[in-house]
Amino acid sequence: MNKITLYFLFFLLFLSKLTFAQHPVYNHLTEKDGLPDIEFYGVIEDREGFVWLAADKGLFRYDGKEFKNYSHPDKRGLSVFGLKLDEKGRVWCNNISGQYFYIEDDKLNLSVDIKEHASGQLASFFLYKNSLIASNLGYVARIDLETKEKKIFKDGVNVVASVFRSKDSLFLLSTNYYKYSLNGKEYSNEFSLGSNISIEGATSYFTHKNKQFVYSFNFQADGVNVEKPSILMKQGKSFKKILLPRILRGNTIVKSFYDAGDEFWFGTNKGVIICEYKEGEFFYKRTNFEGKYITGFLRDRYNNYWYTTHRNGVFIVPNSYLNKYELDESRQNISAMDRVGDNSILFGATNGDIGVIDIKKRTFKNFDLDDKQKVFAIIGLTDELALISFATYCYVFNIKTEEYKKNPMNGNVKDFSFIDKNRVVMAAYSSAAIVLVDNPKENKRIGSKRSYSTYYSKKSKKIYVGYVYGVKEYDENLKSRTITFKNREIFAVDIDETANGVVWFSTFKDGIVGLKEDGTIINYTQKNGLLSNLTSVIKSDGDYLWISTNKGVQVLNTITGRFRNLTKRHGLNSFNISDISIFDKTVFLSSNKGVFQIDKEKVFTNSVLLDFYFTKILVEDKQVSVQESYKLDSDTKKIQFSFHTNGFLAEDNIEYKYRLLGASKEWSSVSQGVNQVTFNNLAAGSYTFELKAVQINGKEETAVKTIKLKINPPFYKEWWFIVGGLLLLFVFVWFYFTNRIKSLRIKQKQLLEKERMQKQLVSSKLESLQSQMNPHFTFNALNSIQNLVLKGERHEAYDYLTKFSFLIRENLNMSKKSFVQFDNELQLLVKYLELERLRFGGEFAYEIKGDSKVEDIKIPTMIIQPYLENALKHGLLHKKGDDKKIILEFSQEDGVLKCVVFDNGIGVEAAKKIKKESNITRESFSTKAIKDRLVFLKDYYKTDIGVVYEKVLIGTKVVIKIPFTKV
Numbered sequence: 001m002n003k004i005t006l007y008f009l010f011f012l013l014f015l016s017k018l019t020f021a022q023h024p025v026y027n028h029l030t031e032k033d034g035l036p037d038i039e040f041y042g043v044i045e046d047r048e049g050f051v052w053l054a055a056d057k058g059l060f061r062y063d064g065k066e067f068k069n070y071s072h073p074d075k076r077g078l079s080v081f082g083l084k085l086d087e088k089g090r091v092w093c094n095n096i097s098g099q100y101f102y103i104e105d106d107k108l109n110l111s112v113d114i115k116e117h118a119s120g121q122l123a124s125f126f127l128y129k130n131s132l133i134a135s136n137l138g139y140v141a142r143i144d145l146e147t148k149e150k151k152i153f154k155d156g157v158n159v160v161a162s163v164f165r166s167k168d169s170l171f172l173l174s175t176n177y178y179k180y181s182l183n184g185k186e187y188s189n190e191f192s193l194g195s196n197i198s199i200e201g202a203t204s205y206f207t208h209k210n211k212q213f214v215y216s217f218n219f220q221a222d223g224v225n226v227e228k229p230s231i232l233m234k235q236g237k238s239f240k241k242i243l244l245p246r247i248l249r250g251n252t253i254v255k256s257f258y259d260a261g262d263e264f265w266f267g268t269n270k271g272v273i274i275c276e277y278k279e280g281e282f283f284y285k286r287t288n289f290e291g292k293y294i295t296g297f298l299r300d301r302y303n304n305y306w307y308t309t310h311r312n313g314v315f316i317v318p319n320s321y322l323n324k325y326e327l328d329e330s331r332q333n334i335s336a337m338d339r340v341g342d343n344s345i346l347f348g349a350t351n352g353d354i355g356v357i358d359i360k361k362r363t364f365k366n367f368d369l370d371d372k373q374k375v376f377a378i379i380g381l382t383d384e385l386a387l388i389s390f391a392t393y394c395y396v397f398n399i400k401t402e403e404y405k406k407n408p409m410n411g412n413v414k415d416f417s418f419i420d421k422n423r424v425v426m427a428a429y430s431s432a433a434i435v436l437v438d439n440p441k442e443n444k445r446i447g448s449k450r451s452y453s454t455y456y457s458k459k460s461k462k463i464y465v466g467y468v469y470g471v472k473e474y475d476e477n478l479k480s481r482t483i484t485f486k487n488r489e490i491f492a493v494d495i496d497e498t499a500n501g502v503v504w505f506s507t508f509k510d511g512i513v514g515l516k517e518d519g520t521i522i523n524y525t526q527k528n529g530l531l532s533n534l535t536s537v538i539k540s541d542g543d544y545l546w547i548s549t550n551k552g553v554q555v556l557n558t559i560t561g562r563f564r565n566l567t568k569r570h571g572l573n574s575f576n577i578s579d580i581s582i583f584d585k586t587v588f589l590s591s592n593k594g595v596f597q598i599d600k601e602k603v604f605t606n607s608v609l610l611d612f613y614f615t616k617i618l619v620e621d622k623q624v625s626v627q628e629s630y631k632l633d634s635d636t637k638k639i640q641f642s643f644h645t646n647g648f649l650a651e652d653n654i655e656y657k658y659r660l661l662g663a664s665k666e667w668s669s670v671s672q673g674v675n676q677v678t679f680n681n682l683a684a685g686s687y688t689f690e691l692k693a694v695q696i697n698g699k700e701e702t703a704v705k706t707i708k709l710k711i712n713p714p715f716y717k718e719w720w721f722i723v724g725g726l727l728l729l730f731v732f733v734w735f736y737f738t739n740r741i742k743s744l745r746i747k748q749k750q751l752l753e754k755e756r757m758q759k760q761l762v763s764s765k766l767e768s769l770q771s772q773m774n775p776h777f778t779f780n781a782l783n784s785i786q787n788l789v790l791k792g793e794r795h796e797a798y799d800y801l802t803k804f805s806f807l808i809r810e811n812l813n814m815s816k817k818s819f820v821q822f823d824n825e826l827q828l829l830v831k832y833l834e835l836e837r838l839r840f841g842g843e844f845a846y847e848i849k850g851d852s853k854v855e856d857i858k859i860p861t862m863i864i865q866p867y868l869e870n871a872l873k874h875g876l877l878h879k880k881g882d883d884k885k886i887i888l889e890f891s892q893e894d895g896v897l898k899c900v901v902f903d904n905g906i907g908v909e910a911a912k913k914i915k916k917e918s919n920i921t922r923e924s925f926s927t928k929a930i931k932d933r934l935v936f937l938k939d940y941y942k943t944d945i946g947v948v949y950e951k952v953l954i955g956t957k958v959v960i961k962i963p964f965t966k967v
Helices: 719-790 794-814 822-839 865-876 908-917 925-941
Strands: 014-017 022-024 027-029 040-045 051-055 058-062 067-070 081-085 091-094 099-104 107-113 124-128 131-136 139-144 150-154 160-166 169-174 177-181 188-192 202-208 211-220 223-235 238-242 254-260 263-268 271-278 281-288 294-299 305-309 314-317 322-325 334-340 344-349 354-358 363-367 377-380 385-389 393-398 403-410 413-420 423-428 432-436 444-447 451-456 463-467 470-474 480-485 492-497 503-507 512-515 521-524 535-541 544-549 552-557 563-566 577-582 586-591 594-599 613-619 622-624 629-632 638-644 654-661 676-680 685-695 705-711 819-821 845-849 857-860 885-893 896-903 946-950 956-963
Touching (some): 051 081, 051 091, 081 124, 091 124, 131 160, 160 202, 202 254, 211 254, 263 294, 334 385, 344 377, 344 385, 377 413, 385 403, 385 413, 423 463, 432 463, 444 463, 451 492, 463 503, 544 577, 613 629, 613 705, 654 676, 719 794, 719 822, 794 822, 819 822, 822 857, 857 956, 865 896, 865 908, 865 956, 925 946, 925 956
Parallel strands (some): 254 294, 334 377, 413 451, 845 885
Antiparallel strands (some): 014 363, 022 322, 027 314, 051 058, 058 067, 081 091, 091 099, 099 107, 124 131, 131 139, 139 150, 160 169, 169 177, 177 188, 202 211, 211 223, 223 238, 254 263, 263 271, 271 281, 294 305, 322 594, 385 393, 393 403, 413 423, 423 451, 470 480, 492 503, 503 512, 512 521, 535 544, 544 552, 552 563, 577 586, 613 638, 638 676, 654 685, 685 705, 819 857, 885 896, 896 956, 946 956
């Protein structure tokens, strides 16, 4: 059985639109966008780029972000009309009550009030030679704006239709004649209209292609009668009737006019009627904003087209050469598209619908399939055939017969690349392969990994496949190599080749990477022109490369490296581009918001870079007037600058850059959408804030605006305070040290005097005590000699007397000294002990310890000797036996000389008992004298000086602490 092929006629499955259903992409401003009204009567732009709207609720100004209302306390009613701009750049408007206003100093000012002539009808007006010319059915008024003088012109027979200005003259059109005036005061008859032309209602004047036209319609008390509207064209000294297109007849109300060059637009209650004038007639072309009541037009300095409406807010068309096909909302999410032949576009949506656009026939068809599977990829094979990949299958579709045939090729193909009409390269979810369209089973797999993109180069016969792990290049023998960039793999979401042989890879983080025939790598990122490094679909157009990014669509001239951009500012309202198809003069973009058609020769307009201005300056969160320079207090820490560029989406194509000279010379960028720069914790000093606006990916930039800042230092850092402080400090220091030195000298003098007196007193006391001690010692020595003589020991007496005489001489030598060298005092003590040993017949022994460790010092004389005498007299004298001994030990510690006198005699208590039994009650003279000397010395030296008796088992131990001075 032959293979059964099912053919379906798409007329059973599709909805067809024979009209070319497309419309310029627009932005609709409503109350959701902050629009203060929905009913508008006109729009105008001033010299500073502000857009002014005449509305039912009053006059509003729009800066591109915010709306501001202007009113006057004497204004009657809310509505305003007739927006005009005078020679000074002031905006004018009027109302039905006969009041005329103008904007100056950011206020609405009342200039003229002619309510007596208003009659409840709105007058048209314009400004002429410092005068205001107002006209209504029945009169023309001229008001001198300086003197407020009024001149009213009326014709009792003919109805005044309106007054027009052409160059420097005024022209008055009435029922039957046409007059002119050179001063606005007197009117002369130029010519009569003739019997075949009669003006019975209001008129509007416009020019187109250097011709003057008058649109006329009847005006009645109950409204507008438009059964017989007419257009008259001025020819010399007459008017000629022009045939109106059918759509402008009947009940169509024309409210506004716009000369668009080759076309002329009529703003009506049915939308924008676009006509073409040729051979003396207006021919209808199309309608935009169908069903909307259009009341005004404006083309602003950014080439945005504004349309005000009666009850639908405001529409803005950023680019009249960027059109969008009007698809049902369910069919707008286009997932794949490709060119089929020379005149057709085939696209598929996520819901499975198929659409065909015939560019030549200007027809557009939608096909609604029963099987709702997402369309993944489309490729044109011939002038009629295309291959479509759905989620689970593929179809070959004939755009002329509208028949399709299921193909055995698996679905879910991510990308196709054309080799010839029967062979394609396929990148699918599990592999990459070369497929025969008429026999898919005979495919040749070239890769077994998930792949996303593919491209076949007819020039080099090479195949490029973007896998999940990188890009592979295959030669004619399918030998592969990995394409790397910066020594790592490239992750390509799309691949294409320009006419110069460069193969381009679109990446999701590295921008656009180009591979030249010689292997050289080219890279474009945000640093050298790309709007974003996150790119998606690319398509070659000769030496040009169309690039879609998440911030807009760009065209790269691969020879010069220059970019041209299409962003939201230029009218593109979707950046989720799924495919690009290119024709000679037209480019199609498919997206999640439908299909866009671009006139690639006219869509790129030269962006106008307008100057910005400072809107607000805050110092410590308090607003101050905008000035060129500021002097700020020392406690100022926070300064904020706010700025703005007027215009709809004006800031989408620029970035602000700033620097603060005095703190940094480097320029910093302000984040997109942010219109302020704040500085915190600025130190005292002089600064210059510089700000400029720079075109994104452009070479233009505005002049730098500067604001000078001077933050005063704290008063204590001012030069006068520092100098004064230093002077005061110097005076204080000089005064302090002068008085201090003086005081110290006085105290020093007092202390020296006191010390001298104390020394003198101590010396005198010591000398007195010493003078008392010397005779005492001499008396004791003579007693000893006497005892020897009485005993008959002459030899011993002689020896004793010799030693005694030596001792007396030494004692006399030191008697005048308060302090003597330690060695001399020790020598004297030794001779004393020898003398006493001789006296006692050698009955005791003595030992001296530590003397060699004592430094070269001086000590008070005659301190130690009395304690040696006590040891002999009271300790050893009464002891029985021959074991009698005295030990004398010296050491230095804590600034004193420590002397220990030890004897192994009877001890202190036994000596006291003997003394008591002998009835001796007086204290030893020598002991008392020593105590008195030590009291004086202790008080003088302020240290631990004195005598301590320490308890021992046998004998007596006396510890004497004596002051000393170093030699």
